[in-house]
Amino acid sequence: TMEPLKVHIQFGGGAELLFDKIKRREVELPALKKYYPDCKHEKWLIKDLLVWIKDNLLKERPELFLQGDSVRPGILVLINDADWELYGELDYELQQNDTIMFISTLHGG
Amino acid sequence: TMEPLKVHIQFGGGAELLFDKIKRREVELPALKKYYPDCKHEKWLIKDLLVWIKDNLLKERPELFLQGDSVRPGILVLINDADWELYGELDYELQQNDTIMFISTLHGG
Amino acid sequence: VVKISEKLPKWAIERYSRQILLPEIGVKGQEKLMGAKVLVVGAGGLGCPAAVYLAGAGVGEIGIVDYDQVDLTNIHRQILHSEADQNVSKAQSAADSLRSINSKIKLTPYNIELNPSNALEISANYDVILDCTDNVPTRYMLNDVSVLNKMPLISGSALKMEGQLTIYGYRAKTNQNDKGYKYIGPCYRCVFPTPPPPEAVGSCSADGVAGPIPGVIGTLQALETIKLIVGQTHDNLLVGRLLLFDGEDMSFRNVKLRPRNPECEICSESPKITKLLNYEVVCRMQSKEKDLDLDIL
Amino acid sequence: VVKISEKLPKWAIERYSRQILLPEIGVKGQEKLMGAKVLVVGAGGLGCPAAVYLAGAGVGEIGIVDYDQVDLTNIHRQILHSEADQNVSKAQSAADSLRSINSKIKLTPYNIELNPSNALEISANYDVILDCTDNVPTRYMLNDVSVLNKMPLISGSALKMEGQLTIYGYRAKTNQNDKGYKYIGPCYRCVFPTPPPPEAVGSCSADGVAGPIPGVIGTLQALETIKLIVGQTHDNLLVGRLLLFDGEDMSFRNVKLRPRNPECEICSESPKITKLLNYEVVCRMQSKEKDLDLDIL
Numbered sequence: 109t110m111e112p113l114k115v116h117i118q119f120g121g122g123a124e125l126l127f128d129k130i131k132r133r134e135v136e137l138p139a140l141k142k143y144y145p146d147c148k149h150e151k152w153l154i155k156d157l158l159v160w161i162k163d164n165l166l167k168e169r170p171e172l173f174l175q176g177d178s179v180r181p182g183i184l185v186l187i188n189d190a191d192w193e194l195y196g197e198l199d200y201e202l203q204q205n206d207t208i209m210f211i212s213t214l215h216g217g
Numbered sequence: 218t219m220e221p222l223k224v225h226i227q228f229g230g231g232a233e234l235l236f237d238k239i240k241r242r243e244v245e246l247p248a249l250k251k252y253y254p255d256c257k258h259e260k261w262l263i264k265d266l267l268v269w270i271k272d273n274l275l276k277e278r279p280e281l282f283l284q285g286d287s288v289r290p291g292i293l294v295l296i297n298d299a300d301w302e303l304y305g306e307l308d309y310e311l312q313q314n315d316t317i318m319f320i321s322t323l324h325g326g
Numbered sequence: 327v328v329k330i331s332e333k334l335p336k337w338a339i340e341r342y343s344r345q346i347l348l349p350e351i352g353v354k355g356q357e358k359l360m361g362a363k364v365l366v367v368g369a370g371g372l373g374c375p376a377a378v379y380l381a382g383a384g385v386g387e388i389g390i391v392d393y394d395q396v397d398l399t400n401i402h403r404q405i406l407h408s409e410a411d412q413n414v415s416k417a418q419s420a421a422d423s424l425r426s427i428n429s430k431i432k433l434t435p436y437n438i439e440l441n442p443s444n445a446l447e448i449s450a451n452y453d454v455i456l457d458c459t460d461n462v463p464t465r466y467m468l469n470d471v472s473v474l475n476k477m478p479l480i481s482g483s484a485l486k487m488e489g490q491l492t493i494y495g496y497r498a499k500t501n502q503n504d505k506g507y508k509y510i511g512p513c514y515r516c517v518f519p520t521p522p523p524p525e526a527v528g529s530c531s532a533d534g535v536a537g538p539i540p541g542v543i544g545t546l547q548a549l550e551t552i553k554l555i556v557g558q559t560h561d562n563l564l565v566g567r568l569l570l571f572d573g574e575d576m577s578f579r580n581v582k583l584r585p586r587n588p589e590c591e592i593c594s595e596s597p598k599i600t601k602l603l604n605y606e607v608v609c610r611m612q613s614k615e616k617d618l619d620l621d622i623l
Numbered sequence: 624v625v626k627i628s629e630k631l632p633k634w635a636i637e638r639y640s641r642q643i644l645l646p647e648i649g650v651k652g653q654e655k656l657m658g659a660k661v662l663v664v665g666a667g668g669l670g671c672p673a674a675v676y677l678a679g680a681g682v683g684e685i686g687i688v689d690y691d692q693v694d695l696t697n698i699h700r701q702i703l704h705s706e707a708d709q710n711v712s713k714a715q716s717a718a719d720s721l722r723s724i725n726s727k728i729k730l731t732p733y734n735i736e737l738n739p740s741n742a743l744e745i746s747a748n749y750d751v752i753l754d755c756t757d758n759v760p761t762r763y764m765l766n767d768v769s770v771l772n773k774m775p776l777i778s779g780s781a782l783k784m785e786g787q788l789t790i791y792g793y794r795a796k797t798n799q800n801d802k803g804y805k806y807i808g809p810c811y812r813c814v815f816p817t818p819p820p821p822e823a824v825g826s827c828s829a830d831g832v833a834g835p836i837p838g839v840i841g842t843l844q845a846l847e848t849i850k851l852i853v854g855q856t857h858d859n860l861l862v863g864r865l866l867l868f869d870g871e872d873m874s875f876r877n878v879k880l881r882p883r884n885p886e887c888e889i890c891s892e893s894p895k896i897t898k899l900l901n902y903e904v905v906c907r908m909q910s911k912e913k914d915l916d917l918d919i920l
């Protein structure tokens with residue numbers, strides 16, 4: 109369908125500082141082919157979302173969020189409250205209304 | 218439909234002591250007319266659920282859970298994490314997969 | 327980045343620097359904290375951790391009310407009292423501990439039972455009340471005090487492995503940051519118009535409590551008090567929301583409460599209750615729950 | 624209802640009665656608590672509340688490690704230290720406060736820096752480690768200690784208005800109540816195989832922290848430790864789950880972590896790491912984060 113994909117994006121643990129200090133966002137993603145005409149697959153994967161976030165939301169110091177084609181060490185990615193490793197990490201296919209959280213781990217005491 | 222109605226019932230704050238100390242249950246309710254042939258309405262309301270709970274789950278001292286046709290003072294009823302007063306209390310019509318919590322308020326310190 | 331304040335002395339900026347660094351607090355927030363007066367009712371499992379973090383944060387005046395004396399069975403959770411404080415007034419023992427933590431704030435111990443004849447007057451000296459008590463009649467009384475004196479009530483409770491926390495009687499009017507100028511949160515009676523039957527009420531001495539349970543709730547009471555004082559708006563506070571905590575599996579839940587009841591007996595525009603009542607009669611319960619002799623001894 | 628124990632003396636049954644009343648603890652649980660040995664690493668914002676509730680609960684032996692001295696800026700959150708303790712060793716100050724709360728337990732202050740040459744030996748005297756530290760290299764070291772010594776690690780952290788808590792290295796084998804006999808929870812390296820870049824790491828002295836934030840997390844560390852000691856099974860513990868707390872709006876979230884990594888460098892069956900490393904080199908960061916001189920002064 110051409111219905112836009114709605115996902116909830118949340119940042120925490122300090123990761124929100126790279127995104128205008130906004131912790132919760134609701135975003136509507138256009139059809140993937142419209143956004144990335146050269147893309148080889150049809151549906152939004154988390155790796156596409158990371159690029160979209162970098163292009164659209166990331167305000168400063170992208171190296172504090174991304175490293176290579178993934179998130180930097182120390183940021184936990186959660187898909188609907190579960191570690192993205194349980195869902196194939198970068199290759200997870202986004203579903204309508206998913207909540208994707210990026211949580212920077214804390215080390216203070 | 219004749220599909221059974223599945224609801225999550227949760228007890229807390231001590232209310233679980235009246236229900237075999239089980240805090241979380243998943244119950245399947247039959248068609249209302251089957252269970253209460255004399256019932257005037259078609260769909261399960263919370264007031265019907267209270268009677269069903271009394272008949273099926275309540276093990277002891279019903280007066281510590283029910284008073285008249287409602288729950289006793291000091292028990293908060295929550296429909297999907299919101300106070301049942303926001304949804305018409307006894308007359309709320311149960312929906313598939315609803316979570317209904319009965320939380321006894323605490324007074325200790 | 328942080329501006330130097332004209333009102334805050336240098337020692338305060340240094341001492342409280344770790345919280346002044348927070349955008350939520352800052353120099354302005356620290357000034358508000360140092361000008362704030364908080365009444366903590368109950369120097370037990372909730373009141374001890376609540377008061378210690380308020381004193382640490384530099385809240386200008388803290389009153390602590392408790393008529394009881396320190397008992398050895400209290401010490402596992404009432405962290406301002408030590409073994410040497412046995413049989414000492416809890417209010418006094420708590421105030422002494424707090425003074426050793428922060429000599430720059432005013433501490434007033436009230437070694438009395440708060441009751442309908444003294445509660446309005448004592449609490450009128452403060453901006454916020456913390457309900458850290460352990461019984462139903464006192465909880466209804468503190469609610470009515472909070473409404474009659476127009477002070478918010480930060481209400482915590484704990485029993486066995488569970489805790490609950492919310493703020494009653496919040497008024498946006500007193501908070502210049504709060505856009506919803508006329509908003510008033512529910513009071514205890516809005517949500518619980520009728521007291522529970524006495525036989526349904528548990529207590530820490532009869533049913534037990536794990537020490538960290540009131541520890542967590544009391545600490546969170548301090549946090550909500552600090553946020554309230556520095557001017558956080560009601561959507562960030564536990565106003566119209568109740569926090570449920572179950573230590574058995576470490577589950578926390580924020581549930582939405584009903585709004586203020588326009589017919590509420592005490593907080594509506596035309597209240598039936600206009601002065602304090604006899605709460606032991608209203609609730610058919612005693613407020614002084616003296617420690618029971620345990621069967622196991 | 625509660626049976627009298629042959630092992631527990633009468634004074635202990637009385638003193639700890641409020642928690643013995645809990646079915647989760649009982650006389651058997653109290654015996655386990657009094658026989659348990661817990662190492663608290665860090666006597667700061669997390670370690671103070673954690674240790675106070677462990678001492679209150681009667682944990683038999685508590686070791687407290689901290690190389691640092693009490694500074695006035697610590698006191699708002701490090702509740703075992705008072706103004707008079709400034710420049711005193713934090714480990715000593717904490718142990719003294721705990722002794723006044725409970726003289727029946729053994730307290731061992733370690734006024735040293737835990738490092739790769741002493742960490743395995745010191746921690747081998749204990750059953751559980753609490754990570755209440757404030758820096759990345761020490762967190763990786765404590766994880767490796769926990770795995771090499773086969774001890775669970777109760778790991779808390781706090782910064783600004785947020786806190787995180789989980790248990791690493793849990794082994795069902797050591798818990799006779801746990802049906803999943805072979806279950807082993809993930810370790811820190813299973814979840815975070817690579818340390819974060821140094822420039823992405825915040826600290827309480829540079830970024831600030833509200834006192835009640837480590838207060839809540841440290842108190843919950845004590846609760847998880849108590850539950851672990853009395854034999855709660857891993858589904859009730861924060862094993863394979865991470866608690867996220869945001870004090871800004873009082874939201875709590877339990878999120879599911881990945882399971883143990885069969886290829887983990889340290890906790891797999893054929894580990895690459897078999898002894899402690901130089902963690903400052905591995906993490907490209909210093910562990911002794913000395914308090915910065917603040918710009919605002």
Ligand SMILES: [Zn+2]
Pocket residue numbers: 512513514515516517586587590591592593594
């Ligand atoms: Zn009201």
Ligand SMILES: [Zn+2]
Pocket residue numbers: 809810811812813814883884887888889890891
């Ligand atoms: Zn591992």
